[in-house]
Amino acid sequence: MTINHHISDALLMDYASGNLSEGWSLAVATHLALCPGCRRRLDAMEGAAGALFDKLIAREPVTGSDWEKMKARIACEPGAVTAVAEKPPVAAAPKPARSAGVIPEPLRSYLGGDVDTLKWRALGRGAYQIRIETGDPETQVRLLKIPAGRPVPEHTHEGRELTLVLSGSFRDGNDLFARGDLEEADGDLLHTPTATEDEDCICLAVTEAPLKFSSWIVRLIQPVLKI
Amino acid sequence: MKRTDRQFADQDLSPMELSNLLTAVGQDRSIEAFETIFRYYGPRVRSFMAMKTRDAQLAEELMQETMTAVWNKAVQFDPARGNVSAWIFTIARNLRIDAFRRKRPVFDENDPVFVADNAPAADVELEGRQDAELLREAMESLPPEQLDVLKRAFFDEASHSTIAEDMGIPLGTVKSRIRLAFDKLRTALEGRR
Ligand SMILES: [Zn+2]
Ligand SMILES: [Zn+2]
Numbered sequence: 001m002t003i004n005h006h007i008s009d010a011l012l013m014d015y016a017s018g019n020l021s022e023g024w025s026l027a028v029a030t031h032l033a034l035c036p037g038c039r040r041r042l043d044a045m046e047g048a049a050g051a052l053f054d055k056l057i058a059r060e061p062v063t064g065s066d067w068e069k070m071k072a073r074i075a076c077e078p079g080a081v082t083a084v085a086e087k088p089p090v091a092a093a094p095k096p097a098r099s100a101g102v103i104p105e106p107l108r109s110y111l112g113g114d115v116d117t118l119k120w121r122a123l124g125r126g127a128y129q130i131r132i133e134t135g136d137p138e139t140q141v142r143l144l145k146i147p148a149g150r151p152v153p154e155h156t157h158e159g160r161e162l163t164l165v166l167s168g169s170f171r172d173g174n175d176l177f178a179r180g181d182l183e184e185a186d187g188d189l190l191h192t193p194t195a196t197e198d199e200d201c202i203c204l205a206v207t208e209a210p211l212k213f214s215s216w217i218v219r220l221i222q223p224v225l226k227i
Numbered sequence: 228m229k230r231t232d233r234q235f236a237d238q239d240l241s242p243m244e245l246s247n248l249l250t251a252v253g254q255d256r257s258i259e260a261f262e263t264i265f266r267y268y269g270p271r272v273r274s275f276m277a278m279k280t281r282d283a284q285l286a287e288e289l290m291q292e293t294m295t296a297v298w299n300k301a302v303q304f305d306p307a308r309g310n311v312s313a314w315i316f317t318i319a320r321n322l323r324i325d326a327f328r329r330k331r332p333v334f335d336e337n338d339p340v341f342v343a344d345n346a347p348a349a350d351v352e353l354e355g356r357q358d359a360e361l362l363r364e365a366m367e368s369l370p371p372e373q374l375d376v377l378k379r380a381f382f383d384e385a386s387h388s389t390i391a392e393d394m395g396i397p398l399g400t401v402k403s404r405i406r407l408a409f410d411k412l413r414t415a416l417e418g419r420r
Contacts (some may be wrong), residue, residue: 001342010387010402015331017318017382022330033334036344041413042311044358048412049320049381050248050312051362056382058270070265070291071258074298104331104340135330180342 003035005181012038016045023139026107026132026207027162027182033104034180102167107204110134111143115167115202120145127153132204140209145202146170146195152205159187159208168201170194238268242359245311253301261301264311265294274321278382279323289326293319310359323384358416365415374407376401 007015007028014020015028032039101108102115110132111118120128124145134141143166146152152163152170162184169178172193179182185191185207195201240248245267251260272293275353276286296318306316324331366374379390387405391398 008402009406011382013405013409014387017381017384018324018331019380019386020331021278025330029332033338033340034342036342038347039334039344041409043411044362044413044416046313046317047310047358047362048366048377048409049316050310050314050359051366052378052381053268053271053275053312053316054363055366056271056274058272058274060270062266062269062273062319066269067262067265070269070294071262071293073290073295074261077295077299101340104336104342105335109341110332113412 001030001034001179003037003180005175005177005183006035007031007038007041007182008184009041011184013045016042016049021138022134023141023206024138024162026110026134026141026161027164027204030104030107030204031164031180031182033106085218090211102202107166110141118143125153126150138209140207142205143202144205145200148195148200149197150195152193152195157185157187157207161185161187161208162204162206163193164204166202166204168199169196170201170203171196242310242312242363246359248311249297249301249304249311249314250311252298253304261298264297268292268315269299272315275316275382276323279384280326285326285356286314289319289322293322296322310362312359325417361415361418362412365412369408369411373411374402377408380405401410 011020011028015025020028034055060190103111105125108114111130118130120130123129123144127150128145130143132141132143144152146168148168162182163177164182165177165179167179168180169176170193172191173175175183177193183193197220233317244280245264248260248264251257252264252315269290273286273290276293277283280286280289293315297315300318304311348373360370369377374396379385379393380387385393387401391401392417394401
């Protein structure tokens with residue numbers, strides 16, 4: 001498997017800093033599960049954050065009483081004693097064997113199973129979808145199944161959109177997106193992604209939640225109603 | 228190694244020393260080693276927490292919580308791959324996310340669908356400490372405007388459009404500064420072999 005479309009620096013950095021909300025992070029983390037190269041880039045970014053951490057000027061050093069408080073706290077940590085016996089998980093974990101599974105973690109847990117257990121809902125014109133619940137009001141997260149040779153349905157969107165291919169492939173202009181590829185699209189991009197002829201395409205699609213529009217209306221009405 | 232930048236003046240522990248100290252905490256449960264680590268990182272973690280929370284008491288509590296996690300998890304730190312600062316940053320970041328009741332999905336290395344890295348283990352080992360040194364040096368050579376963007380993004384948890392607004396520059400410039408900075412840092416890391 002060769003992945004050709006990766007996470008941009010700006011998006012990956014948002015993820016590394018902990019600033020990216022749950023919906024977008026789900027697409028990023030699922031790409032990372034399939035892409036060792038981006039995991040190395042993430043390591044480098046966390047390393048950079050660590051170097052900045054060294055550089056951060058701390059205005060107030062810790063005092064003796066801060067240390068006494070800390071010492072008292074770790075003394076009654078129940079984990080402290082047993083932790084000694086634990087081995088580092090890196091050494092303990094066996095290398096996982098390659099498997100026929102399609103959907104990696106963390107996405108699989110959100111769906112409750114792999115592709116063979118999913119309950120699709122018809123979306124019209126042969127396409128199917130599953131809405132994925134998250135605690136993130138900023139995004140709408142869906143798994144889409146696009147029939148071979150057909151365009152991605154309902155495809156007018158405003159704002160950012162992340163599409164991660166899990167099986168099959170789609171074309172967008174001159175670009176081909178196959179398993180593991182992540183397409184990052186801006187709101188002003190007009191495009192018609194279309195599944196390739198050979199097989200149906202399953203992809204994770206994260207878009208900005210449509211709530212924005214209604215909140216705009218509320219904001220327009222508010223001054224009139226004097227809420 | 229040059230230590231010219233005034234901002235680096237308080238930096239009296241090398242990545243190698245930090246790695247040895249944390250290993251002593253993990254393997255020997257050394258209280259003395261932990262005290263040195265606490266005095267070095269405690270103030271840093273506290274100001275990191277204060278940047279987002281703007282609440283001194285909460286920042287103090289989250290600092291104590293982070294350092295407690297460092298004590299408890301020290302045995303999991305792998306000195307061969309070790310970059311102590313990056314490791315502690317990720318613990319602090321995750322606790323800050325928890326404190327705000329947000330979720331950050333992560334991959335699972337033990338998942339059978341997970342695609343493992345085929346790079347030889349020998350390549351990965353022993354790079355961690357070198358990386359930490361190289362990153363510190365590379366960071367010193369970044370232009371201040373790129374450093375500023377990285378700092379705001381990592382520590383203020385500011386969105387890129389907020390950074391653009393605060394700095395009075397276009398969003399595209401924020402993104403290009405991030406890209407330029409990481410191009411430079413990656414070049415520094417690739418030069419190690
Ligand atoms: Zn990638
Ligand atoms: Zn689109």
